[in-house]
Amino acid sequence: MRRLLVLAAAASLVAVACGGGTASPSPAETEGPGPSASPGETASTGWDPTAISGPAILSGWRSSPEEGEALTQALLGFPAQYPNIQVDYRPIAGDYRTVMITKISSGEVPDLFYVNAEYAQEWIDQGFLAPLDDYIAKSGFDTGQFFDGYASIFRGKDGKTYGFPKDGNTIAMAYNSTIVTSPPKTMDELVSAATALVGQSGLAAPICLNPGLDRGLAFLYAQGGSLVSDDGATEQISTDASRAAVQWYLDLFKNGIGKTAADLGSGWCGEALGKGQVAIAFEGGWVDPYMASTFPDIKYGWAEMPTGSSGSPVTISYTVSYSIGADSVNKDQAFVLLTYLAGKDGMEKWTAGGVALPSRRDVPIPAGKEVLAKGSDYARPGSGFMPGYVDVQKAFQDAFTAQIQGKTYDAGPVVDATRAAIDKALSQ
Amino acid sequence: MAAPTARARSSIRLERRSEAIAAYALIAVPMILFLVLNIGSIFYALFISLWKWNVRSGPVDFKGLENYGTLLGDPIFLRAIQNSVYYTLVWVPLTMVIGLSLAVIVNQKIRGRTFFRAAFYFPAIASSAAITILWIFIVSPDGLFNTVRGAMGLNPLFELFGFGPNKNWIGDQDTALNSVIILNAWTTSGTFMLFYLASLQSIGNQVYEAAAIDGATAWQTFRHVTLPLLRPGHYFVATVAVIGALQLFDQAAIAGGIAGDPNNALMTMVLYLYNAAFSRFDFGYAAAVGIALFVVIFGATLVQRRLFGQAPSW
Amino acid sequence: MIGRAATSNRKGGAVAAELPVGDRGAIWRRRIAYAILIGYALLMFVPFAWSVITSFKTLPDSVRLTIIPQPFTLGGWEYAFTNLTPPLPRLFFNSAIIAVVVTITNLVFGSMAGYAFARLRFRGREVLFLIVLATLMIPDQLRLIPVYLLLNFLGLTKGVLQYAGVMLILAVSGTSIFLLRQYFLSIPREIEEAARMDGAGFFRTFWQVMLPLAGPALAAVAILQFQGTWNGYFWPLIILQDQDQYTLPVGLSQFRLAGGMGTNWPPLMATVVMATIPILILYLFFQRYFVEGIAASGVKG
Incomplete structure (x- = not known):
């Protein structure tokens, strides 16, 4: 039997x-019986x-x-x-x-x-x-x-x-093409272009930036930083390169180049771009149908994520x-x-x-x-690449927000908090 | 055959019995609900708190007191306690003072007192969800508060405290909790006014007449006659207020989301409980948070008893 | 303290030291005091007025300090009507059915238990009443997890039964029992005894004699309970996981979190106005009961 x-x-x-x-x-893949079929009849x-x-x-x-x-x-x-x-x-x-x-x-x-x-x-x-x-x-x-x-x-x-x-989806640069005529190709160009726009009438800030890894990770990567090693075994947020990258991103806020959507009174950066509060936002494809229906009069274009100190094009995908x-x-x-x-x-x-x-x-x-599709050729995953990423994101965003709102702009505490969260996530 | 007196006695006994049966029948439903949903819940919560309890599949591992250890070691929980205690220490006295002042005012023989009473209570009628969303709008960067102070030329004054012209009051870690305190002081002071009004009206006219004969000024009368006589009123309002304050949830959750953003500034004890259950998927841990919350509130009630003396005889 | 009825609101019964009338200083003090009072009273209405005004504005106009919308638009209302999930009538229905049922159960069970605790003698009365009072002290959130699991087990967190879940939790509150007990205590015993002499049983006495006398207290409890349930957030948020069953406050708070809605003020303010209107109407008509009900719950002290 x-x-x-x-x-x-x-x-x-x-x-x-x-x-x-x-x-x-x-x-x-074929292990175990299917929910609705007994082993004997699966194939027939x-x-x-x-x-x-x-x-x-x-x-x-x-x-x-x-x-x-x-x-x-x-x-x-x-x-x-x-x-x-x-x-x-x-x-x-x-x-x-x-x-x-x-x-x-x-x-x-x-x-x-x-x-x-x-x-x-x-x-x-x-x-x-x-x-x-x-x-x-x-x-x-x-x-x-x-x-x-x-x-x-x-x-x-x-x-x-x-x-x-x-x-x-990939993250790319959406820019108001009435204000920005030639989109910056490198991070240095981005900074100088944005610096020139500081104080321009009608603009609350040149760039709308996210105070977390949600978009910040793209900048971290572009500037040669990282969260975890390629094998996913060790944290890398505390390396000098990562620290410098976080500091660079914080400095965008410090120098008045970037503001968060919340500080602009907007729900997200796409809205800030649509309202004309900023000239540049870093978002994904979801911007297009939103702009078409909510802010049809704003002219904007897409450009690839500017290249940073790493030299090669970098972005993140979702x-x-x-x-x-x-x-x-x-x-x-x-x-x-x-x-x-x-x-x-x-x-x-x-x-x-x-x-x-x-x-x-x-x-x-x-x-x-x-433009967005081009980014997917070289994009790195923007989430889901490590366990416990929700907690890591929260730790980074909380510490980063504290630095912006406290006007201290110090990468140190951000790195420390994120490192602790990564270590905890990796040890579980 | 029983003697007439015995028959009367037994009919009284029967009467007593039917009275008790009627009483049990009348209170049955509420008491069963209370015993199961309130008293029983405490013991069930204690039991659950000893487990790792998956939101979908139920108990996973027996953990003993480990959840409580994790809880006390979590800086975010400590932040939640800190926020809740800060909120309580600021909001309760503030709202009591406003409520009492309003009550004293509308207790005067002034023209339009009914209107004033109705107006002062008015903000309390809306739901916390509606009023919080309205408040988020008012204190947003381009909101009514910022535009009005700009139009009144008050911005230099705010600048002195480091507050820019387009400050996002409820989105800033330093001002978020205070924004909620002001919101709730605004909405709840009318309720406290009514509580105090009831207490004020229970003070007899004679004491005031006596004070008037002694030549006391209005302030002296208030300070030395009204205030001491309001002691039971203070006790009641303070108890209700502290219990309510330590349970702050709606406004924090709506303004700060499940994470109490920005940077845990709006993370309260109850929000932490909600977060533990529905963001960390662990009912065991969340139940432990609930027990901790109970301990804190119970402790606060004892402290108050010390401050205001014995509870009134209700 | 205990015996005072909910309605014994003696207007002007006790008046604190009156301002001296006659001298000029006092008149000016009085005028200034009135100015402050009126200003403060107006402050109570400003935010609501602003929400009504904003609901008729366009999004760019909503952040400007203009009293009259330029241009005047119904766009915000239209947006709210078409995009709320579930649709607005459903939200109203959900809030109404829960609030009405909870109000009725509180009146029924609250008056029954209140009468029993006030008048009838039975073993364990003191202990049981202490339990009623204890429910006022135990934080509601402590029972979040156990009650949620219990309702899950009973299937009351699924489909339309979620209504029943919320109703069960809120079915009877210690406050209702307490308030009605206080009121029954204040009714002279003689009235009841006369009925008992005529041979009426306990239930008939309660139903035909005592309950009609408790009208004002019942009205106060009904108003407070209806308002509290209509505005309630915590339990509906947790039990009503199916958005078809959302109440207004839950639907409203989730609406704000929906994509692109965070700062879309005109439709948000339109929903705020709509959620507040029913209670506002109630307040305008039954203001007395609001005031007296709350004052009565405060008389405890």
Whole structure:
């Protein structure tokens, strides 16, 4: 009897390996029975997404009403392909991370939702997300088209995949083209161009800057600094190069070149640019639909991140996944929706909305995003590259804000606080 | 056959019993709710606080008192206590003084006292969420406060204290908590006024007549007659105020988010509890924070008892 | 102190030393005092007036010191109406259903328990009443985690049952019981005894004799409870994780955090105005009960 069972299991393994159609499925990927299929029938029944029916709740934040509109547009193509699945798109207003955690703790999670790279590892470790490997194997979904820099962020320590990158973004320089006629190419040029703009009438400050790693990391890298070593084992914020980079970034505030959005009375730097309070902001693709709808009269352009002391072009990239909740009761529908939205057609429709760049090789770069796309050739991950990054970010931002608001502009305490947070994160 | 007297006695006993049954029936629902949701909660919280307790999957590891150790070693928690205590020490006396002053004023025989009373209480009617958002707007860099002081030519005066013309009052680590103190003094002083008004009106006319005969001035009367007689009133207002102050949450959470930004300036004890539960995903740790909060509030109540003497006999 | 009823607000009953009338100095002092008083009273209304004005402005105009919006626009209101999640009528409905139910349960359970504690003799009365008072001293947040887990276990943090979760937590407050007990204590015993002589049971006495007499106290409790629940933030924020069930304060605070909304003042002020209007109307009509209810809860001291 037992031998028969073993035989059946082995057979099913082989069947999955053949039927799945992927080039080289590792044993890990086919391990364990799928949520809705017993080992014996996995291969024979196959995966017919059009046969799956039922509802699926989709949630994410909206950086602007335009983002919600873009996603709604992208979803229009879904019912034609999968008429039996009813998608209920429920964007979440407010503090997304906190709202989602309350949903997770109550057991009533959306079926498919955004997970920011920033806290993806945390949520994977806490068991909030469902692994997708069985579904990938069953459906034969080709994950090879995703840029690995994005996709790898959503793989757990166990080697399993917990989400597909829904898109990507890089940080570049958005400048008011009426005020800045030739965008600076290096950090030195940026400083001299901005210094010339100090006190110009109508401008509250030349540049809107973020007082944290959210955007500051791009400057830290550009000026030769770093947070952790390449192998991720040791902190590097306390090296001389990093210290100098933090000091350089602080000096932008000290010299009146840069101000935070909060001190400008704006919600974020895109708004400050739109209101004409600043001439330059460092943001990503989400600026475009926002400016088009809220500040259509402001003329602005994109330029690559200026090169710093490191000499080569540097920027950071962001990504967000679509993941399935561990407690989702509609996992099958959610996965079908996931393959649509993270698939070629869905992503092409979504990125046409102008919020983000594709995270797949086979989706063309939308018009107007050339500069941002160029940055993705050399971008380093802007979050999700180390455990406990949320705490590191908080430590940096708190200490950095204290230096700006206390008008002391000393990199020392910022470095010390960040170092302590990194050491703590790495030791866990 | 029982004697008539015995029958009367037993009917009294029956009556007593039916009275007790009626009483238990009348109080049953609230008492069950209190016993489960209030008293029972304390013991359950104590139990939870001994565990590492995942928000989704429940208890993970038994940790004993480790959560309490972590708590006391966390500088952000100490900052939260510091903020809550500072808030309490400044806000409570400030609001009590304003409330008492307003109460004394509207207790006079002045024209329009009903209007004044209604006006002074007015800011208390709005929800904390609405009023905090309104306040964030008013003290924002381009907000009403900054534009009005600019228009009045007061900026040089503010400059003396190092406050620039477009200061973001609630977004600056040095002024954020004070901004919330002023906000809440503004909204709550009307409520305290009403508390004090009730106390003032319970003071008989005779004492004032006696004071008047002794030739006391208005201030002397207030200082030596009214104020001492208001002692139970102070006790009540102070108790309510301190408990409320140590539980500061709404305004801090709305203005500073779950992290109490900027730089933990708005991190209060209750916000820390909320943060521990829904940002660190650890209900065990959060329950320990709740117990610590209880200890602090209980301690504060004891201190007050010392300050104001015995509690009134309620 | 205990026996004083919620309504015994003796207007002008005790008046502190009156200002001497007649001499010039006093008249001027009086005028200055009035000026300060009126100025201070106006200060109470300024922020609200500003929120109403701002709600009719454009975003660039909202940071300017102009009393009349230039240009006057309904854009902020439109934006708020179309972009609030859930839509505004739903927010109103959610706030209303929770506030109404909680007010009713507090009146029902508060008056029943208040009567029992005031009038009926039963074993354990003192201890049980001490528990009622203790609930006023135990910080609400201490019970955040245990109560949340309990509601989770009961399934009251899911779907429409979240309403029930919030209602259960707020169903009856120690303050309601306390206030109504104080009021019942102030009603002369003879009235009740007459009813009892006529053979009325405890429930009938309570229902037909005592409750009608407690009208003013019930009104005060109802107003305070309604206002408190309508404005409540902490429990709805935690229990109502599904935004379709959000109350106005929660929806409003989350609206501000939504993308691009942080400083979009006209629609934010429009929602602030809308969230405040129902209580404002209540205040205008039932101002007496607001004042007396709060004064009564303060008479404790």
